[in-house]
Amino acid sequence: MKEQFKLDNQLCFRLYTASRLLTQAYHPLLSEHGLTYPQYLVLMVLWEKDAQPVNDIAKRLMLETNTVTPLLKRMELQGILTRSKGSADARQVIITLTEKGQNLQNLLADVPMKVGSAVICKSVTSDTVPALFGMLDDIIAKLDN
Amino acid sequence: MKEQFKLDNQLCFRLYTASRLLTQAYHPLLSEHGLTYPQYLVLMVLWEKDAQPVNDIAKRLMLETNTVTPLLKRMELQGILTRSKGSADARQVIITLTEKGQNLQNLLADVPMKVGSAVICKSVTSDTVPALFGMLDDIIAKLDN
DNA sequence: TCTATTTATATCGTTTGCGATACAAAATTA
């Protein structure tokens, strides 16, 4: 058995597992409001800057539009946002938060701290998080084509 | 806009993105052999120790059996592994690699290095990877219930 | 032993994620 194939030597498996488990930690907090984690990501994008075309949201999340489009349609059905034709460019679909979508920011106010405290451990503290962020950002930048 | 909701402050989004992009880096190397990344994970588990029940594979990958069962069935259809009733415990389904499944270890021999070299960057080197592994392992351990 | 509970898998339904493709609007070029 080649050393390179050992599961314990895999960076990708660690990222994949950490990502899944941390997303699962969000689940009870988000499902309470009918949201999924990717939908929560869309909300964070729109809270930062409302009224963006589909493409800008997809780029910010580094996802393809064929992932984001149906996701946004489900959020529209929930009354969280609206989809309207762009006036300057008729191909664009502009996504705008409804009042319900705006209000979710208040309803979810305690989510970041609750999840954050679930992750703090020996090697992951306020001191080491910047280094971790730096490494993950470098990996993402290196793989972003 | 609350600071905690900024996308740039999110650990989970970074893990989610790094995981997706790194998995995408495996895609051309694996699809060449008709494999997906989760199927490659199953192969690594079985190369380490063949003839395991579904549950042990799921536990090793920290996945639920309802994820692993259909995945294994697709791999069985491809002739990569076989599913047989356990002799000691008739509830168990024992997963065993076929010769094709064994041989994939040789065909995929260069995958770890190819992907590994795609990730090496300023802050992620052979010196810093142990620290990164440690932090990810701690996060996983903290979230593993 | 007989019943109740636990365990190992599987099935079902929904949401992602993404490659491939389609299509109309805009931009570019001839």
Place this chain on the structure above:
DNA sequence: TAATTTTGTATCGCAAACGATATAAATAGA
């Protein structure tokens, strides 16, 4: 201007993930 290419979004199909639930086999308790 007419033809071509590019761009923004959407549709389709398939493979994960996972919560909820089902089912049969094994185990524990009465």
